[in-house]
Amino acid sequence: MDPLKNNKFNLDDLKKQNPFQVPEHYFDSLGTRISDRIEATAPKAKVFSFAHLKLKPIFAYSGGFVGLALVIYFGFSIFSNPDSIKNPRNEEFAGLTEYALVSEIDEAVLIEEFSNTNTQPDSIKSENNDHIIDYLVKEDIEISTIIEEL
Amino acid sequence: MTDYTDKELLAIFRTEDRKHYAFNCIVSRYQERIYWHIRKLVISHQDTDDVVQNTFIKVWNNLADFREASQLYTWIYRIATNEALTFLNQKKRKYFLPIVDYERELASTLEADEFFSGNELQLKLQKAILSLPEKQRVVFNLKYFEEMKYEDMAEILDTSVGALKASYHHAVKKIEKFIEDN
Numbered sequence: 320m321d322p323l324k325n326n327k328f329n330l331d332d333l334k335k336q337n338p339f340q341v342p343e344h345y346f347d348s349l350g351t352r353i354s355d356r357i358e359a360t361a362p363k364a365k366v367f368s369f370a371h372l373k374l375k376p377i378f379a380y381s382g383g384f385v386g387l388a389l390v391i392y393f394g395f396s397i398f399s400n401p402d403s404i405k406n407p408r409n410e411e412f413a414g415l416t417e418y419a420l421v422s423e424i425d426e427a428v429l430i431e432e433f434s435n436t437n438t439q440p441d442s443i444k445s446e447n448n449d450h451i452i453d454y455l456v457k458e459d460i461e462i463s464t465i466i467e468e469l
Numbered sequence: 470m471t472d473y474t475d476k477e478l479l480a481i482f483r484t485e486d487r488k489h490y491a492f493n494c495i496v497s498r499y500q501e502r503i504y505w506h507i508r509k510l511v512i513s514h515q516d517t518d519d520v521v522q523n524t525f526i527k528v529w530n531n532l533a534d535f536r537e538a539s540q541l542y543t544w545i546y547r548i549a550t551n552e553a554l555t556f557l558n559q560k561k562r563k564y565f566l567p568i569v570d571y572e573r574e575l576a577s578t579l580e581a582d583e584f585f586s587g588n589e590l591q592l593k594l595q596k597a598i599l600s601l602p603e604k605q606r607v608v609f610n611l612k613y614f615e616e617m618k619y620e621d622m623a624e625i626l627d628t629s630v631g632a633l634k635a636s637y638h639h640a641v642k643k644i645e646k647f648i649e650d651n
Contacts, residue, residue: 328648330613330641337614338587338595339508345518346504350496353525354489360526 471498475541482532492532496525499542502615503549509598509610510553512575514584520556524549543624550607550625557603572599590648597647601640608633609640 471494473481482491503524508517527548535544561571576596579585587595598606607626611617612633619630626633 326649328645330645333590333594335614336587336591337505338585338591339505339514340584340586341504341514342584346501349500349504349518349521350493353496353522354493356522357526357529 476537479532479535479537479541492529495528495532495541495545499545500525502542503545506546506610506615507549507553509614510550510603510606511556512579512595512599513582516556520549520552524552527552539624540621543621546611546625547627554603554607575599593648593651594644596651597644600647601643605636605640605643608636609644612637613641 471478473491473494475495478491478494481487482495500521504517504521507520507524508514511517511520524545528545531548535541539547557571564571576599579592579595585592585595598609601609604626608622611622611625612619619633622628622633623630628636
């Protein structure tokens with residue numbers, strides 16, 4: 320029956336058919352492709368990485384701001400007062416030089432002082448020698464070596 | 470592929486070791502019906518392929534939570550319908566096209582579509598269907614092409630049977646008038 324009769328169309332008179340087509344064997348592989356996509360989108364086991372240690376933006380911006388403020392503060396204080404930069408080693412050295420120039424030290428006094436600190440009383444000296452001789456004799460070392468050592 | 474009922478497949482899906490098997494059976498059972506349902510809405514084969522895959526990925530992701538308040542097949546149809554309508558709306562937004570223009574664009578692609586084999590009257594019918602509002606298109610396609618029961622359509626579209634009957638009746642009248650006028 321003609322569905323368009325006298326320019327009047329009746330849907331019931333139209334033969335029902337599916338006018339669309341699919342590529343050949345399309346449905347044969349559809350299930351596999353769906354499974355593959357499910358596999359690809361499945362959540363993977365988490366592996367630790369430093370890249371995951373991301374700060375929240377608010378903390379990152381705050382940290383950056385504090386860092387910038389510190390740089391500006393110290394930069395400004397250094398440029399406004401260059402004398403504040405001191406080398407402690409140089410300062411110490413300068414102090415010692417100044418002291419040496421100003422004070423007058425008697426050389427004779429220094430020598431005497433040095434000799435006093437480096438000399439031992441004779442009693443101590445002989446006591447030490449006795450110990451050494453005892454040790455050398457005990458170890459059966461030749462007399463020439465002993466004399467040489469003394 | 471299998472003689473299991475939908476209920477049995479759902480029970481199998483809930484056992485961890487046979488989950489994939491049950492899902493593959495469900496895909497195999499419904500893939501063609503879902504494909505044709507989506508194809509009549511989005512028209513292009515490539516777009517339909519994407520939407521079908523998205524539909525079954527959603528089915529996979531949500532099947533564990535499916536409580537069988539409705540039939541499995543109406544639940545899958547519901548997801549498919551939502552996916553297709555969402556896809557169409559995204560396309561319209563992407564190309565900044567008003568609704569009427571986009572449907573006209575789809576109608577014009579039909580003529581050049583290598584996977585469309587209908588005669589002139591079939592082409593006119595498809596253009597007439599594309600002139601309907603989206604929801605009414607869904608109602609018309611489900612009733613006219615798939616001969617689905619109104620009760621099942623009510624589950625899919627969450628609408629009363631009476632409203633669906635009225636919607637279908639109006640859709641037929643609009644289509645007949647469109648073809649007469651064109």
